[in-house]
Amino acid sequence: xxxxxxxxxxxxxxxxxxxxxxxxxxxxxxxxxxxxxxxxxxxxxxxxxxxxxxxxxxxxxxxxxxxxxxxxxxxxxxxxxxxxxxxxxxxxxxxxxxxxxxxxxxxxxxxxxxxxxxxxxxxxxxxxxxxxxxxxxxxxxxxxxxxxxxxxxxxxxxxxxxxxxxxxxxxxxxxxxxxxxxxxxxxxxxxxxxxxxxxxxxxxxxxxxxxxxxxxxxxxxxxxxxxxxxxxxxxxxxxxxxxxxxxxxxxxxxxxxxxxxxxxxxxxxxxxxxxxxxxxxxxxxxxxxxxxxxxxxxxxxxxxxxxxxxxxxxxxxxxxxxxxxxxxxxxxxxxxxxxxxxxxxxxxxxxxxxxxxx
Numbered sequence: 001x002x003x004x005x006x007x008x009x010x011x012x013x014x015x016x017x018x019x020x021x022x023x024x025x026x027x028x029x030x031x032x033x034x035x036x037x038x039x040x041x042x043x044x045x046x047x048x049x050x051x052x053x054x055x056x057x058x059x060x061x062x063x064x065x066x067x068x069x070x071x072x073x074x075x076x077x078x079x080x081x082x083x084x085x086x087x088x089x090x091x092x093x094x095x096x097x098x099x100x101x102x103x104x105x106x107x108x109x110x111x112x113x114x115x116x117x118x119x120x121x122x123x124x125x126x127x128x129x130x131x132x133x134x135x136x137x138x139x140x141x142x143x144x145x146x147x148x149x150x151x152x153x154x155x156x157x158x159x160x161x162x163x164x165x166x167x168x169x170x171x172x173x174x175x176x177x178x179x180x181x182x183x184x185x186x187x188x189x190x191x192x193x194x195x196x197x198x199x200x201x202x203x204x205x206x207x208x209x210x211x212x213x214x215x216x217x218x219x220x221x222x223x224x225x226x227x228x229x230x231x232x233x234x235x236x237x238x239x240x241x242x243x244x245x246x247x248x249x250x251x252x253x254x255x256x257x258x259x260x261x262x263x264x265x266x267x268x269x270x271x272x273x274x275x276x277x278x279x280x281x282x283x284x285x286x287x288x289x290x291x292x293x294x295x296x297x298x299x300x301x302x303x304x305x306x307x308x309x310x311x312x313x314x315x316x317x318x319x320x321x322x323x324x325x326x327x328x329x330x331x332x333x334x335x336x337x338x339x340x341x342x343x344x345x346x347x348x349x350x351x352x353x354x355x356x357x358x
Contacts, residue, residue, distance in 0.1 A: 006335040009335050009336060009337055009338060009341075010335070010336055010338070010341050011329075011332055011333030011334060011335050011336070012333050012334050012336060012356055013333050013334075014043070014047065014329070014330055014333070014334055016356055017043065017046075017055070017334050017336075017356070018039050018040065018043055020344075020348070020353065020355070020356055021038075021039040021042060021043065021055065021058070022035045022036050022038075022039040023035075023353045023354075024058065024347065024348065024351055024353050025038045025039060025094075027351035027352060027353050028061070028062065028065045028072055028351065029065065029072030029073065030072045030073075030094065030097070031073070034072075034094070034097045037096065037097050037100050037101075038094055038096040038097050041096040041097070041099070041100055041126065041127050041131050042054060042055065042057070042096055042127050043055070043334070044127060044128060044130070044131040045127050045128045045131075046329070046334045046335075046336075047325070047326050047329050047330065047334065048128070048130070048322040048323075048325055048326050048329075049321065049322055049324075049325030049326070049329065050128050050322070051191070051195065051335070051337070052189050052190075052191020052192055052194065052195060053127050053128045053189070053191055054127075054334075055334075055336060055340060055344060056191070056194070056195075056336075056337065056340045056343075057125070057127075057191075058343075058344060058347055059269075059343060059347065060125065060269050060270055061094070061125070061269070061270055062269070062347060062351075063268065063269025063270065064124060064125075064269045064270025064271070064272060065270075066269075067268075067269060069092065069124070069269065069270060069271055069272035069273075070092060070093065070094055070124050070270055070272045071091060071092045071093055071272070072093075072094065073093075074090065074091040074092055074093025074094075074098070075091060075093070076088055076089070076090060076091070076093065076097075076098050076101045076102060076120075077089050077091060079121075079255070083109075083112075083113050084109065084110075084113040084114070084115055084116050084117070085116065085117050085118070086102075086105060086106065086109060086116065086117075086118040086119075087118070087119050087121075087254070087255070088102050088105075088118060088119065088120040088121070089120070089121050089122055090120045090121065090122045090123030090124070090276075091122055092122050092123075092124070092272040092273070093123065093124070093272075094124055095123045095124040095125050095126030095127075095147075095270075095274060095276070096125075096126050096127055098120055098123045098124075098126070098276075099120065099123065099126040099131075099132050099145075099147075099276055099278070100131075100132065100135075102118055102120050102132075102276070102278055103118075103132040103135050103136070103143075103145070103278045103280070104135070105118065106118040106278045106279070106280045107135060107136055107139050107141060107143075107280045109280075110136075110141060110280035110281065110282045111139070111282055114281075114282050114285030114286075115279070115280070115281050115282065115285065116279065116280050117277070117278070117279045118277070118278045118279070119249070119250070119253055119254035119255075119256075119275065119276065119277050119278075120254060120256075120275065120276045120277075120278075121254045121255045121256040121275050122256065122272065122273055122274075122275075123147075123272075123274045123275065123276050124270045124271065124272045124273075124274050125147075125149070125270050125271075125274060126147060126274075126276065128167075128169070128182060129145045129146065129147060129167045129168065129169030129182050130145075130169045130171065130180050130182035130322070132145040132169070132278060133145045133169040133170060133171040133180070133182070134169075134171050134178060134180060136171060136280040136281075137171045137172060137173045137178040137180075139280075140173055140282070140283055140284065140289045141173075141280045141281055141282050141283060142170070142171065142172045142173075142280070142281040142283065143169075143170070143171045143172075143278075143279065143280055143281075144168070144169065144170045144171075144277075144278070144279040144280075144281075145168075145169045145276070145277065145278050145279070146166065146167065146168050146169075146246045146249050146250055146276065146277045147164075147166070147167060147246075147250055147274055147275070147276040147277075148163075148164045148166050148246060148247055148250040148251055148256070148258065148259045148274055148275050148276075149164030149165050149166065149259060149262075149274060150164060150259065150262050150271055151163060151164060151259045151260055151262060152164055152165055152186065152190050152224065152225050152259075153165055153166070153185070153186045153224065153225045153226070153227055153243060153259075154209050154213060154224035154225065154226065154227070155227070155240055156227055156232075156236050156237045156239075156240035158213060159211075159212060159213035160213070160223075160224065161223070161224035161225070162259065162260040163185075163227075163240075163243045163244070163247060163259050163260065164243070164246075164247070164259035164262075165184040165185065165186040165189055165190060165225065165243075166184070166185045166186075166242075166243045166246035166247060166250070166259070167182065167183060167184045167185065167189075167246070168181070168182075168183055168185065168242070168246060169181065169182040169183075171319075172292075172296055173283075173289075173292075173293055173296075174293055174296045174297040174300060175293050175294065175297040176297065176300075177319060177320070177323045178319060179296065179300065179317060179318060179319055180318055180319030180322065181318040181319070182318075182319075182322075183228075184228070185227065185228050185239055185242040185243035185246055186225040186226065186227055186228055186239065186243070187206060187207050187225060187226045187227065187228055187229065187230050187239070188203075188207050188225065190225060192207070193207070193208060193219050193222050193225070194219075195337070196219040197219045197220065197222075198337060198339045198340070199337075201219075202217040202218060202219065203217055203219050203222075204217070205217055206226060206230040206231070206234070207225065207226060207230075208221075208222045208223075208224070208225065208226070209222075209223060209224045209225070209226060210222070210223050211223040226239075227239035227240040227242075227243055228242060228243070246277075247259060249277040250274070250275035250276055250277050251275050253277070254275035254276065254277065255275075256273070256274070256275030257273050257275070258275075262274075300317050303315060303317055304316065304317060304320075
């Protein structure tokens, strides 16, 4: 599978971009270590080719800080804890930091108990869900992560949005690259609509609905996303159900506001009121770790060896496209759209952070 064609869009070395983003988060009030965590968590998206959740979101975070919705000095605290469960409060801190710290604790507890499920209330947007699930794979564990978001998705059959894109990520280690499923429970992530707006291009039919709940391809008329699948014939009711499942884990179970009650539209910036769920499963509690890796690798190899419909598009497994992008981007630099590149320069000036050298 070829890497996406970015044409003449600028590319920036990872370490250069990481230092710049770290300084921006410090300028917004984060402690140095937290700023480093935030930058690393955010840039996982750009490295993996998920531009919708990377540096193009900086203004989104800046608005949350400026409006006082996100507390840059917040600490992650524990509300309840048992042997294999833990309930955190993010205290309206930055999700990129809170989620990293929470998953680190969940992994440590899973090492002791075999499995751990944790939740966070009053967190904020945390980038891509895969970032945290993959942390478990680094420790010979399966990882799962979910979050709710500001209301963006229109419930199946309704006119107005009420649910979040409510993504799910699940990872498992193999003898090579980890299996990594990272998916929104909407047909697409909102970021893809935002990218289309920036580029001035239409979106595919079935992604977006207008203010009357009708399909629209003009991103400027977008009022809500369809649930995964879109209409009934394509299983939109199933995507709606999956979105509600994530909502239950991240809202009611996490003692958090559900998406329909978050009083902030996505376009207005980070709300600081998101709920999240994390799970780590220690494979050694169920079987020999190497046996698991061998068995999963064998299945993945068998699937990828299947004859493709198009010889130029081989069969892949979840996570493969992102690993292809990772290797390319780490070698050639992180691609940034020109409008985003300009926006980052402006934000850097506003925050007193010297922009990347041209």
